Amino acid sequence: MSAESLILFFIVGAFLVGIALLFSSIVPPTSTNPQKAEAYECGIPTEGLTWLQFNVGYYLFAIIFLIFDVETVFIFPWAVVMKEAGIAGFIEIVIFFFVLGLGLLYAWKKGALKWE
Amino acid sequence: MAFNIYDFTSFTQSIDEALYEWLPPFWALIVEMTIIGLVFLIGYAIIGLFLVYAERKVCAFMQNRVGPNRVGPYGIFQTIADFIKLLMKELVYIKNSDKLLFNIAPFIVIIASFMAIAAIPFAKGLHAIDFDIGIMYVIAVTSLGVVGVLLAGWSSNNKYSLIGAMRSGAQIISYELSVGLSLLTIIVLAGTMQFSEVVELQSSGWFIFKGHIPACIAFVIFLIASTAETNRGPFDLAEAESELTAGFHTEYSGIKFAFFFLAEYMNMFIVASIAATVFLGGWMPFHIGSWEGFNYVMDFIPPLFWYFGKTAFIIWLMMWFKWTFPRLRIDQLLNLEWKYLLPINLVNILIMAFIVLMGWHF
Numbered sequence: 001m002s003a004e005s006l007i008l009f010f011i012v013g014a015f016l017v018g019i020a021l022l023f024s025s026i027v028p029p030t031s032t033n034p035q036k037a038e039a040y041e042c043g044i045p046t047e048g049l050t051w052l053q054f055n056v057g058y059y060l061f062a063i064i065f066l067i068f069d070v071e072t073v074f075i076f077p078w079a080v081v082m083k084e085a086g087i088a089g090f091i092e093i094v095i096f097f098f099v100l101g102l103g104l105l106y107a108w109k110k111g112a113l114k115w116e
Numbered sequence: 117m118a119f120n121i122y123d124f125t126s127f128t129q130s131i132d133e134a135l136y137e138w139l140p141p142f143w144a145l146i147v148e149m150t151i152i153g154l155v156f157l158i159g160y161a162i163i164g165l166f167l168v169y170a171e172r173k174v175c176a177f178m179q180n181r182v183g184p185n186r187v188g189p190y191g192i193f194q195t196i197a198d199f200i201k202l203l204m205k206e207l208v209y210i211k212n213s214d215k216l217l218f219n220i221a222p223f224i225v226i227i228a229s230f231m232a233i234a235a236i237p238f239a240k241g242l243h244a245i246d247f248d249i250g251i252m253y254v255i256a257v258t259s260l261g262v263v264g265v266l267l268a269g270w271s272s273n274n275k276y277s278l279i280g281a282m283r284s285g286a287q288i289i290s291y292e293l294s295v296g297l298s299l300l301t302i303i304v305l306a307g308t309m310q311f312s313e314v315v316e317l318q319s320s321g322w323f324i325f326k327g328h329i330p331a332c333i334a335f336v337i338f339l340i341a342s343t344a345e346t347n348r349g350p351f352d353l354a355e356a357e358s359e360l361t362a363g364f365h366t367e368y369s370g371i372k373f374a375f376f377f378l379a380e381y382m383n384m385f386i387v388a389s390i391a392a393t394v395f396l397g398g399w400m401p402f403h404i405g406s407w408e409g410f411n412y413v414m415d416f417i418p419p420l421f422w423y424f425g426k427t428a429f430i431i432w433l434m435m436w437f438k439w440t441f442p443r444l445r446i447d448q449l450l451n452l453e454w455k456y457l458l459p460i461n462l463v464n465i466l467i468m469a470f471i472v473l474m475g476w477h478f
Binding site for chain 2 (some may be wrong): 004005008009010011014016018020021023024025027028030036037038039040041042046050051054057058061062064065069072075076079080081082083086087094097100101104108113115
């Protein structure tokens, strides 16, 4: 099968969820009451907004991840042709890794990897 | 080699040819797609239901309990009963929640895990699509699941959900690097990303044995990182029930909750089967160097048995982790990845590349 048939897997996955949600929204008995629609935070009424400013630490890690993930994408083609690239390719990738390591070290020393 | 007695290539090909002979091309395509879709759908459901049951039994075993034992012999129909019960539950919507995103989230997690199954080789000739970039494709598709988790937490309008989703986002994207890099170590050794070729290359010995110490290190890192990537075991901060109720799926009820649950177990199955395929030889039997008789006997054990045996072993390891180790804190979790696993991994790839270049591998 060719790569176009991936669309089949997309459709079947969507079908599985869709049909079950449809069934579940039609067949089971429903009842409404104001308490049911409250957010469940262990019985205490929710206080203030939920969608507010969040700890910046998570975003910092997301940014560092973005850099490293792009670097990983560069390593993939080298890994496949590693044997043909030989020693010259190896030395080049060592330099690449060195720069990558410097980047990690910089982020480390800068305190970006520290959780506060 | 004797293992082509279990080759599925001719079997699938003959079905394909027969369909195109009997029917006009358009209808043959439709029928073929329907058959493939149904087979994978049924397989997906059975594996998912079985894994939920297995988890409960293993958990009970670890805690010296009996586990589910009422519905059917040894309780094997328990998860089916649970599924029917969840299907008959009302879908509750929370006041002020973002209904569109709230409904899209289960679609994304299920579709991501279902598409990843497409590339997994179950036996020789028994895979839906044999990509030449198979390993990279699976990494890419499984990481889409985090979008669903983030949407679920964000749209629920619940603070526990939001915290759970944020944690899960930071955790999954961090550990994805380690998953990718530890698989890269093996790609360096194999020189290909196509799953069928990766398995064929292991006919003379699994990569974990062929690759010396770097392959073993990569295997251990892959196990840790993939456990974290599937939000399981000691890394289940996203749904830490003692502090966040149920984390990102607190507000999900009925069948939607069941889909998150199913996706978690299917992701576990996917990473376990990648580990089995890339490190432990997939459906390839266990061979010892020049022991002709031993190798010959091993060839008679069907590849599906080998494949599911190895996968089940790794799944069991992951369940063992879950019920053994206490949960990590978020700072410990991120420290482990960025200050230990990532540097070790980078050095590990270089060592592996050096070994391969020098021709020191088997």
